[in-house]
Amino acid sequence: MRCIDAHEHAHAAWKHAGKELTMTEEAPAAVCDTLIRNGYLITMDTQRAVYACGAVAINGNAIVAVGRDADIAARFRPRRVIDAKGGVIHPGFIDCHCHVAIHLSRGIIPDHPTPQAAPFSFADWTNHLEDEDEHIQAQIVGLEMLRHGYTFFLEPGTVYEPDAAAAAAESVGVRAGLADPYMWDVSGGPQSRPSTTRRIPNDAKRAFKVLGGQLARNKDPDALVRGHVAIYGACYSSESLMRAAKDCADAHGVTFTMHHNFDQDDAKIVDERYGGVHNMVYFAKRGLLGPNCLYVHMNIIRDDEIPVILDSGMSLVWQPGNSMYYKINANFKPRIPELIERGCNVAFGVDAAKIWTFGDLELLGYLDASQHGHYISAARIMEMRTVHAAHAVGLSHMIGSIESGKRADIVIRSVDVPEILPGANPIQELLLSGHRATASTVLVDGRLVFLDGRSTQVDQNTVIAAGRAMARRVLDRAGYIPRLPWTVVN
Numbered sequence: 370m371r372c373i374d375a376h377e378h379a380h381a382a383w384k385h386a387g388k389e390l391t392m393t394e395e396a397p398a399a400v401c402d403t404l405i406r407n408g409y410l411i412t413m414d415t416q417r418a419v420y421a422c423g424a425v426a427i428n429g430n431a432i433v434a435v436g437r438d439a440d441i442a443a444r445f446r447p448r449r450v451i452d453a454k455g456g457v458i459h460p461g462f463i464d465c466h467c468h469v470a471i472h473l474s475r476g477i478i479p480d481h482p483t484p485q486a487a488p489f490s491f492a493d494w495t496n497h498l499e500d501e502d503e504h505i506q507a508q509i510v511g512l513e514m515l516r517h518g519y520t521f522f523l524e525p526g527t528v529y530e531p532d533a534a535a536a537a538a539e540s541v542g543v544r545a546g547l548a549d550p551y552m553w554d555v556s557g558g559p560q561s562r563p564s565t566t567r568r569i570p571n572d573a574k575r576a577f578k579v580l581g582g583q584l585a586r587n588k589d590p591d592a593l594v595r596g597h598v599a600i601y602g603a604c605y606s607s608e609s610l611m612r613a614a615k616d617c618a619d620a621h622g623v624t625f626t627m628h629h630n631f632d633q634d635d636a637k638i639v640d641e642r643y644g645g646v647h648n649m650v651y652f653a654k655r656g657l658l659g660p661n662c663l664y665v666h667m668n669i670i671r672d673d674e675i676p677v678i679l680d681s682g683m684s685l686v687w688q689p690g691n692s693m694y695y696k697i698n699a700n701f702k703p704r705i706p707e708l709i710e711r712g713c714n715v716a717f718g719v720d721a722a723k724i725w726t727f728g729d730l731e732l733l734g735y736l737d738a739s740q741h742g743h744y745i746s747a748a749r750i751m752e753m754r755t756v757h758a759a760h761a762v763g764l765s766h767m768i769g770s771i772e773s774g775k776r777a778d779i780v781i782r783s784v785d786v787p788e789i790l791p792g793a794n795p796i797q798e799l800l801l802s803g804h805r806a807t808a809s810t811v812l813v814d815g816r817l818v819f820l821d822g823r824s825t826q827v828d829q830n831t832v833i834a835a836g837r838a839m840a841r842r843v844l845d846r847a848g849y850i851p852r853l854p855w856t857v858v859n
Contacts, residue, residue, distance in 0.1 A: 461520025466718025
């Protein structure tokens with residue numbers, strides 16, 4: 370098998386490796402289940418090694434060898450060979466904040482975020498969901514992820530029936546993190562959802578009772594779907610609930626996540642609740658921050674909160690699209706680009722797919738940072754989608770890079786799409802100019818779940834048709850007709 374050399378001059382900014390692999394001519398070839406060959410291999414290991422013509426050997430669900438194509442091919446006798454055809458090979462991307470239960474509300478929630486333009490809210494949508502609707506949306510999320518090279522999503526505790534979302538993720542073959550649904554015990558924040566969500570209303574007794582229930586999923590070390598701890602956000606949770614959630618996460622060694630400081634109203638409410646102190650400073654004094662904390666949005670960060678965030682070792686989820694969509698940055702400069710430069714662990718989350726989807730946030734973040742005087746390189750963005758995201762969700766030991774001993778969550782990009790041309794800088798082209806559905810082949814946990822742009826686990830057309838029908842059913846239940854700009858003739 371001859372490696373094509375379209376990318377061999379594209380690695381000036383990244384270290385190429387391969388010399389560390391040594392072998393003797395007498396060494397017998399070992400059997401492996403799968404050998405991925407002939408690709409531009411971006412490992413994201415600690416050395417950020419890149420192989421112009423690389424290969425990966427897989428046994429079961431684990432990676433057993435990584436290196437130059439010729440070296441790895443000589444060492445192994447595979448049961449199956451996957452030819453990357455010179456395409457980019459990279460670790461599966463990780464999304465750290467995805468509301469799967471409102472994913473198909475896009476287009477229904479208008480593109481102008483005002484009450485007048487958007488009379489139909491997320492609460493209106495979720496109030497009319499049934500378990501099957503959540504299952505279908507989670508399947509759509511899984512298929513959409515695979516098309517864009519994603520293999521894991523973290524759901525922040527906003528599906529009514531986690532088992533429905535778990536079954537959907539498993540059926541498509543993607544990883545997921547799930548938390549107990551709708552953990553809140555305080556009303557009166559900027560959102561009305563704690564008082565208007567009919568199925569799980571604001572209820573402190575219920576929240577403390579179910580806290581940590583999803584962690585039972587972690588008993589199986591090979592489970593695709595795992596549990597973490599989440600509360601809806603500090604605006605909608607008492608300090609006692611926040612403390613209980615953080616303690617639960619600490620005791621079980623998992624991530625604790627919540628929405629926080631989405632906008633100035635959010636930040637003001639929490640500040641005032643705790644005596645006017647900037648809330649992140651207060652949380653630090655109360656021992657509520659730590660390396661397993663993953664706070665989402667954080668569009669409002671004040672000067673005295675920067676050092677406590679950095680000192681805590683916590684991670685943040687950045688959704689630059691939201692700050693633009695709601696014009697939050699018009700009055701308040703985003704601080705996350707500054708925190709990235711100062712070493713804070715930051716990852717991306719698609720949140721609710723209002724006018725974007727998987728793969729769009731990288732470009733939005735790049736442009737948002739540039740607009741405010743910062744530069745985030747494509748290489749840094751690659752880290753944010755892989756190793757930094759794996760750290761944020763507490764799974765660095767399993768996923769996020771292509772290294773021996775880690776799980777085989779691997780994406781091969783197509784070479785047949787113009788968006789990835791000219792091949793001069795594959796990382797930049799992948800994340801910025803070519804940030805679209807260019808995944809050709811995807812393995813998750815060593816299983817081939819996506820081949821030639823199609824799911825191998827479910828009938829893709831059937832799932833898509835089910836998603837379309839499901840959205841119509843929800844709208845019928847709600848009695849809502851989406852507003853369209855022009856008259857549609859039937």
